[in-house]
Amino acid sequence: xxxxxxxxxxxxxxxxxxxxxxxxxxxxxxxxxxxxxxxxxxxxxxxxxxxxxxxxxxxxxxxxxxxxxxxxxxxxxxxxxxxxxxxxxxxxxxxxxxxxxxxxxxxxxxxxxxxxxxxxxxxxxxxxxxxxxxxxxxxxxxxxxxxxxxxxxxxxxxxxxxxxxxxxxxxxxxxxxxxxxxxxxxxxxxxxxxxxxxxxxxxxxxxxxxxxxxxxxxxxxxxxxxxxxxxxxxxxxxxxxxxxxxxxxxxxxxxxxxxxxxxxxxxxxxxxxxxxxxxxxxxxxxxxxxxx
Amino acid sequence: xxxxxxxxxxxxxxxxxxxxxxxxxxxxxxxxxxxxxxxxxxxxxxxxxxxxxxxxxxxxxxxxxxxxxxxxxxxxxxxxxxxxxxxxxxxxxxxxxxxxxxxxxxxxxxxxxxxxxxxxxxxxxxxxxxxxxxxxxxxxxxxxxxxxxxxxxxxxxxxxxxxxxxxxxxxxxxxxxxxxxxxxxxxxxxxxxxxxxxxxxxxxxxxxxxxxxxxxxxxxxxxxxxxxxxxxxxxxxxxxxxxxxxxxxxxxxxxxxxxxxxxxxxxxxxxxxxxxxxxxxxxxxxxxxxxxxxxxxxxxxxxxxxxxxxxxxxxxxxxxxxxxxxxxxxxxxxxxxxxxxxxxxxxxxxxxxxxxxxxxxxxxxxxxxxxxxxxxxxxxxxxxxxxxxxxxxxxxxxxxxxxxxxxx
Numbered sequence: 001x002x003x004x005x006x007x008x009x010x011x012x013x014x015x016x017x018x019x020x021x022x023x024x025x026x027x028x029x030x031x032x033x034x035x036x037x038x039x040x041x042x043x044x045x046x047x048x049x050x051x052x053x054x055x056x057x058x059x060x061x062x063x064x065x066x067x068x069x070x071x072x073x074x075x076x077x078x079x080x081x082x083x084x085x086x087x088x089x090x091x092x093x094x095x096x097x098x099x100x101x102x103x104x105x106x107x108x109x110x111x112x113x114x115x116x117x118x119x120x121x122x123x124x125x126x127x128x129x130x131x132x133x134x135x136x137x138x139x140x141x142x143x144x145x146x147x148x149x150x151x152x153x154x155x156x157x158x159x160x161x162x163x164x165x166x167x168x169x170x171x172x173x174x175x176x177x178x179x180x181x182x183x184x185x186x187x188x189x190x191x192x193x194x195x196x197x198x199x200x201x202x203x204x205x206x207x208x209x210x211x212x213x214x215x216x217x218x219x220x221x222x223x224x225x226x227x228x229x230x231x232x233x234x235x236x237x238x239x240x241x242x243x244x245x246x247x248x249x250x251x252x253x254x255x256x257x258x259x260x261x262x263x264x265x266x267x268x269x270x271x272x273x274x275x276x277x278x279x280x281x282x283x284x285x286x287x288x289x290x291x292x
Numbered sequence: 293x294x295x296x297x298x299x300x301x302x303x304x305x306x307x308x309x310x311x312x313x314x315x316x317x318x319x320x321x322x323x324x325x326x327x328x329x330x331x332x333x334x335x336x337x338x339x340x341x342x343x344x345x346x347x348x349x350x351x352x353x354x355x356x357x358x359x360x361x362x363x364x365x366x367x368x369x370x371x372x373x374x375x376x377x378x379x380x381x382x383x384x385x386x387x388x389x390x391x392x393x394x395x396x397x398x399x400x401x402x403x404x405x406x407x408x409x410x411x412x413x414x415x416x417x418x419x420x421x422x423x424x425x426x427x428x429x430x431x432x433x434x435x436x437x438x439x440x441x442x443x444x445x446x447x448x449x450x451x452x453x454x455x456x457x458x459x460x461x462x463x464x465x466x467x468x469x470x471x472x473x474x475x476x477x478x479x480x481x482x483x484x485x486x487x488x489x490x491x492x493x494x495x496x497x498x499x500x501x502x503x504x505x506x507x508x509x510x511x512x513x514x515x516x517x518x519x520x521x522x523x524x525x526x527x528x529x530x531x532x533x534x535x536x537x538x539x540x541x542x543x544x545x546x547x548x549x550x551x552x553x554x555x556x557x558x559x560x561x562x563x564x565x566x567x568x569x570x571x572x573x574x575x576x577x578x579x580x581x582x583x584x585x586x587x588x589x590x591x592x593x594x595x596x597x598x599x600x601x602x603x604x605x606x607x608x609x610x611x612x613x614x615x616x617x618x619x620x621x622x623x624x625x626x627x628x629x630x631x632x633x634x635x636x637x638x639x640x641x642x643x644x645x646x647x648x649x650x651x652x653x654x655x656x657x658x659x660x661x662x663x664x665x666x667x668x669x670x671x672x673x674x675x676x677x678x679x680x681x682x683x684x685x686x687x688x689x690x691x692x693x694x695x696x697x698x699x700x
Contacts, residue, residue, distance in 0.1 A: 009549070015516065117346035117614065118539055120571045130552055138552045211605065213516070214542055214571075218344045220512050228530035256519040261510035262480055264519075 002163030007137040009253045013141055015247030017242065018150025022205035023226035024233060024241040025157055026198040030076075031201070032161065032236050033194030035092060039099045042060045042223020043106035043200050044079070047214045048072040050114045052122055052207045061123055068203055076199030077192040084195075088177070096277055105219060119215040121207070142212040150210065153201060153285065154242045161238045170194055175234075224267060228272035234285025244283060247271065299324045310337075313581070333638065334367070334663040335360070335627055336395030336424075338415075339405030340383035344513060348407045348616060349539070351607075352429070353378060354403060355620025360599075362627055370636035374628070381405070385414035389417055392418040401640045404446065404623050406430050407616065409483025416443050424640040425647055427627060427672075429619040432594070433482035433490060436670055442551040442644055444665075445671040446623035448582040450483055450535060452674065452695030453560040457533055458498060458578060460678050464690050465531060465556055465578075470501040475529035475555075477520075479540040485509070487535050491549015505529055509538075514543060521547035525555070534559040538568045538614065541579075545572050545636040561676065565614050570679035578689060582676045583618050585660055585686045594625075622655060626672055629653045659694050 023150050026041040044194040056064035087095050161167035171182045173190045177218045233244025247267050255267035338348030360374045379391040388411045395403050406412040407430040416435050419426040420440045427444050435443050435452030478484040506527035508520045534557050541563030556576040564579040584591035602608050633644035650664040663672040674695040677688045
C-alpha cells in the first residue's frame with residue numbers, strides 16, 4: 001500500500017468521522033431527552049439540506065443559513081410536539097416503529113416537494129481550493145471546514161450535555177419526566193430543545209455533505225451507516241459519538257481500500273456486531289440497572 | 293287565413309331543419325362517440341419510484357407521461373387514448389415480478405421502465421411467458437445476446453458502449469498508443485458487471501498492449517468515493533474507463549479533482565446528465581450521449597417539441613438533471629409509433645410483431661439517427677457522441693459512433 005493511499009485513508013476516516021458523529025449526535029440528543037431512537041434523523045437532515053438549496057437559490061447564502069437553522073429547529077420541535085409527545089408512556093419499540101414510519105413519510109414528502117434530482121450547492125468562494133498535505137494528498141476547503149465543524153460541534157455538545165445545567169436537566173427529564181416536572185423543570189421545552197438541536201446537527205451534517213458533494217435522496221444512507229457509530233459510542237453518550245465515529249470511519253475506509261468499496265458498509269455493521277457482543281452498551285454508554 | 297299556411301310551412305321548415313341538424317349532429321357525433329367509448333390502450337410502467345434510488349425511475353416515468361399526455365391531447369392513437377398505468381417496483385425484484393403480472397393481467401400491450409438492469413433481468417422471463425413486449429433502457433447484455441422475443445432496448449445499451457469508449461480513446465485521447473494503463477471504475481449492478489466483462493474481452497482482443505492496472509466496483513449507494521478513487525489513482529492509470537451512473541460518476545470525478553488528478557475519464561451514457569457535466573466542469577470528463585444537449589444548435593423539431601413538452605410538464609429541471617427523462621420520452625415516442633403501425637385492434641402479441649416490422653422511427657432529432665427495430669435488431673438506439681463540459685459550455689468531441697458490439 002502506498003503512502004498517499006494510507007494518508008488518504010486517514011483523511012477519509014476524519015471526513016467519515018465528522019459526518020457520522022454529527023448524525024450520531026442527532027440520535028443521542030433525542031434519545032437522551034425523550035428515550036426515542038429516532039430512525040428519521042437522516043431524512044430530517046435531507047429535508048433541511050433541500051430547504052437550504054431552495055433558500056440558497058432564492059435568497060443567497062446568509063439567509064439560507066439563517067432559514068435552515070430556524071427550519072431545522074422548528075422541524076425537530078414540531079415532530080416531537082406533533083407526534084412523539086403523544087406517545088409518551090408507550091413502549092420504546094413502538095416509538096421506534098413510529099420513527100421508522102416517519103422516516104419513510106419524510107423521504108416521500110421530500111420527493112413530492114423537491115423531486116428526486118441531484119442538486120448541487122455552489123457556495124461562493126473557493127470551496128474546491130486544494131490544500132496539499134504531506135504524502136501527496138490534497139484536501140478541499142470544504143473537507144477542512146467539515147472536519148473542523150464536526151469536531152467543534154461534538155466538543156460543544158459534549159460539554160453542554162455533561163457539564164452544563166441544560167445537560168443535567170436533559171438527563172433528569174429522560175430518567176423520570178414526572179419527577180422532573182414536579183421539580184419545576186419545563187419538561188416539554190427541554191425535550192423540544194433536544195429534538196430541535198438533534199435536527200440541527202443532522203442538518204449541519206447533510207448541508208456540509210451537500211456542499212462537499214451533492215444533495216440527493218441517497219444521502220439518507222449516511223444516516224443509516226451512522227447508526228453503528230451512534231451505538232458504538234454508546235447510545236446515551238454524547239462524548240462517545242466521536243470515538244465511535246472514528247473507529248467506524250477507519251474500519252470502513254480501510255475495508256474499502258483492501259476489499260473494495262462494497263465491503264465498507266459490511267465492515268461497519270460487522271464492527272458494530274463485534275463491539276456490542278463484547279460491550280452491549282457501547283464504548284461509553286451507561287449501564288442500565290433494573291431492580292427486579 | 294293567408295298567414296296560416298305560411299306559419300305552418302315555416303314551422304314545418306323549422307321542424308325539418310331541426311330534425312336535419314339533429315340527424316347531421318348524430319351522424320357527425322356518432323364515430324366520435326364510438327371512438328370515445330373504445331377502451332384506451334394500456335401501456336404499463338414499472339420502475340423504482342420511491343426510496344433512495346427513486347431518482348432513477350421517476351424521470352423515466354415523468355418523461356413518458358409528458359409524451360403520452362401530448363398524444364392524448366391530440367386525440368390518442370387510432371382514436372383510442374393511451375392509459376399510462378404505473379406501479380412502483382421499489383427496485384425490488386419480487387415486486388417487479390408481481391408488477392409485470394398485474395400489468396399484463398390488466399391488458400397492457402407494452403411495459404416500459406425497468407431502469408435497473410437486475411430488475412429488467414427479473415422481468416424478462418415473465419414478459420416472454422406472458423407475451424407482453426418490454427421496452428426498457430436498462431437491459432443488460434445477456435437480455436440482448438441472444439435476442440429474447442419480447443425484450444427490446446428502447447435506448448442504447450451499455451453492453452454496446454465499450455467499443456465506442458475504446459474507439460474514442462485510441463482516436464481522440466491517445467492516438468497510436470499501444471501501451472496504456474487502464475483503470476476500470478463501475479457501479480455494482482448486473483448490467484455494469486456484464487459491461488466490464490465485455491470491456492475486458494474487447495481490450496484483450498483489440499488492444500493487447502493496454503493493461504488494466506486497477507478495477508474498482510462501487511455500490512450504487514456509495515456516499516463517498518475518496519478511498520476507492522485514491523486506490524485507483526495509486527495504480528497510476530493513463531485513463532479511467534467508467535461505467536457509472538450520474539451520482540456515482542459525480543462522486544468519483546469530484547474525488548479525483550479533490551485528489552488533484554488530471555487523468556481523463558471516459559464514461560458510458562448513464563452518467564451523461566447535463567447537470568453532471570456542468571457541475572463537474574472537468575474538461576477531462578468525456579461521456580457518451582445518445583441525445584444532443586440543450587446547448588446544441590437546432591438538433592431538430594422533435595427535440596424542440598420534447599423541450600416544450602418537458603417545460604410544460606415542469607420537467608425541464610429534471611431533463612437537465614437526468615438523461616432518464618429523455619429516455620422515458622423517447623420510449624413513449626417509440627411505443628406510440630409502433631402502436632400506430634399495429635392498428636386500432638392492437639394487443640400485446642401484435643405489438644411485438646409490429647415492433648419487429650416497424651423499421652425506422654423518426655425522432656425528429658432527439659436521437660442522432662432514427663430509432664429502428666427489426667427481427668435481427670432489438671436495440672432501438674445505436675448511435676452516440678462523446679460530450680464534455682469546457683468552461684461551462686457543453687461540447688461534442690469527435691464524430692458520432694455506432695454500436696456494433698452486443699448486436700448478434
